[in-house]
Amino acid sequence: MNDNQEPVLVCKDLSISYYTRAGEIPAVVDFSLTVKPGETIGIVGESGCGKSTVAMAIMQYMGANGGITGGSITFKGRDLTTLSENELRKIRGSEISMIYQEPFASLNPSLKISTQLMEVPLAHENITKEEARNRSAQMLADVKIPDPERIMESYPHQLSGGQQQRVVIAMGLLSNPSLLLLDEPTTALDVTVEAGIVDMIADISRKFGTSQIYISHNLGLILETCDRVFVMYSGEVVEEGTIKSLFTWPKHPYTNGLFSCIALPTTDKNAAPLKPIRGQLPLPFERPQGCYYWPRCDHYEKGLCDQEHFKMEFVEDGASDHRVRCLRYKDIDHSALDSGDSIREKLEIGEQVLNVDTMKKYYEVRDNSLKALFTGKTVRHVKANEELNFTAHGSETVAIVGESGCGKSTFAKVLMGLEAGTGGEIRFNDKDISNIAVRDRSTEQIRSVQMVFQNPFDTLNPSHTIGGQISRVIRQFGVENDKEKVFNKVMKLLDIVKLPRDFYYRKPRQLSGGQKQRIGIARAFAGNPSLVIADEPVSALDVSVAAAVTELLMDIQREHKTTLLFISHDLSVVRYLADRIVVMYLGHIVERGSTEEVFSPPYHPYTEALLSAVPIADPEITKREIVLEGDVPSAMKPPKGCPFCTRCHRRIGDICDNELPLEMMVADRHAIKCHIPLKELSKIKPVIRIPDEAERVHAQ
């Protein structure tokens, strides 16, 4: 990068507001940013901090109720805020491109990929159709899509999510823009697919010289893709700097708070637990006086932080372009660890509670086509779960990890009695429950197996009050029946999940996502269950809120000595909270064992790839890079042999394609399902390397 080059984009003191019935809402205030040619800028922040609004303002696509109230956006010397709609149309899509979060919503389902791609150069340049077609095919090859000619003739629904997002990125790059805006481009994708896309995005600026603005809530992804990063909080930038200086020496308490909320490999649920940021993001019209962050800040000083609003300033003794918006940053020593009281005792593992023994779940799919009638194959099976074997003990946290379609949610349904198993057994307290529908289970059985659901906006019935919903559970489980006692029990549960008692009379729409999820937890624990299954309970929540909910879940588990089955796709969270891990792929358990066993060699090749795919927000931790090819095969047509053979980077030959591997026992309760001999697997080096405390620089 050349410092003398003229910047591509300069935002200066930008302020953006939305106008609603409630009045003017300042969404972004005092935002300044400079993008140099070929540079990748990351904007990170929680939902509602204004990061997408900035992207929309750069595109000058604010909608009817948004407007820029101050400052300027200069793109290659021209002020975008003063251009006419006609001039803007020439710039959008040709000089500035934007890529959105959901690829399937960005592509028109009724047009072929070729039509949609060719439209870009045809609209902006004076070229022939043939040339446009050639350019499109070339671009598809550049974004590493295999067989571009076939993809050109496909419709969007015939492509997988990862392929769709690559097509969208190709579309954005086709006119060779100077600036590419990426708004959470991988959030809707699976981790191993995400790793491939991120790898490619990091390549773009090198290959095409395109400047990029990468918007994400995930600090790990920002670290892997960007040169400089802006941290936003409540509509303003609180800290900016190069990746190295900001990730190694974060100055703002909020930035530091974000890092304490993510499960890094250095955290541990007992010795070094996550430290959630208390409170929640203020609404734009409820921002406090002075620093917007002070009500949640541990370093708040009365009379200083809550007075006037102040500007960003350069960090003294720091890198030259590290700026921070904090009056007290010099007095705060973030590296001083205040562990002490937060260390917790390791839980005693109890008796075996759950024993899943060769459990199978097939779904029947009826094929009514003529061809199927002739061949007599009218019923096909989707093998959602194939011979699952694992056990869980009292007070133990067992994580089930895998990407979408691996069958983890199907297992949860069978365990809860919402679906009947096809074969094998799930023994809960020595009684097989895989075939007992929830209707036929005794109150005792229902009460002792409960579930926390994934989507906080869906988990509570919007028509009933919080109190009514929890009381119903208590009455249903026969814990209490007397009106007064039920009410008191609900109050107690609200205390346990750390919510104010007057939430009893609130409706779910008056609650934030994190609060709803707490109610979901309260509901699951109302009957004092011995087994709780949590299906991605925090994946839809913001980083700081997710940390708080995770901690709460573990605190309650600790208190009740509950067995927790934690379903997740995020290995870093799992490493943090699980005692044992079950890795699933396409309905099979490919590896299971204790957390340490799964995270260190010998690995199953899929576990190895998963570990490598998870972004880690710590620049000093190094990973071996393993990027998987392609996508997860459809469960309708699984590979004949090992389920992972189509994507495996350690394939050893035909045996992988033709024979299903057997489980190899590495140690007691640690098994790997692979054809590669254990000896070979043991020679593989660890994927993640954590430097010793002495090697680290941040304690300078």
Added chain:
Amino acid sequence: MTMESTTEMRPAGFGAAILRAIKSFGLLRESWIGMAGAFLVLFWVIVAIFAPLISPFEPNTTIQPFAMPGMTAASGGTFWLGTDHLGRDILSRIIWGSRTVLFYAPLATLCAYTVGILMGLVAGYRGGLIDDILSRISDIILSFPVLVLYIIVIATIGASGFNIVIAITFASAPGIMRIVRGLVLDLRNRDYVAAAQTRGETEWRIMLIEILPNARGPLIVDACLRLGYVIIMIGILGFLGLGLPPPDPDWGGMVNETRQMAMAFPHMTLFPCIAISSLILGFNLLADGLREVSLRD
């Protein structure tokens, strides 16, 4: 966060629920279209309630045939809207006729909704064979022209107020079932329904208490529109002579009885028609207003 905040148990009951319902209805004030509709409907409701007090004449007595609007009666009083060929005061008949319409139309809609909602809930929630059977039945009913259906039903069971209700229920329930079924298909996959299932609730409780209240938005709007449609239907039935048996006043019947004289005495048909349209317009505007309000936040 103060953990020791004390929250008292509040009394639960119908009074509080009704108060809340009225409050949420107050949202309608933000839509002038909805307000206009509400006023029209309210106007006719008040007219129907106070019919004995405000109607100037007996609706069924012959006073003076073929009087034009504004003529004075021999016995004193004015025929504001004239009289019909049998000499009955049209204004009084319209006022009393609003009672029949506002009694039978909501009753018929309510019955149709009860049947339609139950069918839709079961079909959508259970799926499978029951869904197939219920859906095919509704397909068959919906494939008949509505008017033919009414004529068949009424001709079979005879013309009376309650038979109108039965006919309308029979013809409208399948349409309502379709709407409810569609809504249920979406709502039954929500996590809160799964949560209710995993705590062992009965199917009927899940359908009626967990799912149905969340389908209320589109259903309330549809009910308002359908109410207007039912009023037209009652009018049409009256016009075809399949409505309420004479001599009780019935807006559709009034148009039917006087239609041959419409060229010479337009007021005899015009005013009952205006009454019908204004009430339907009222319900349609109300539905628009409700839709507008429900789309906001």
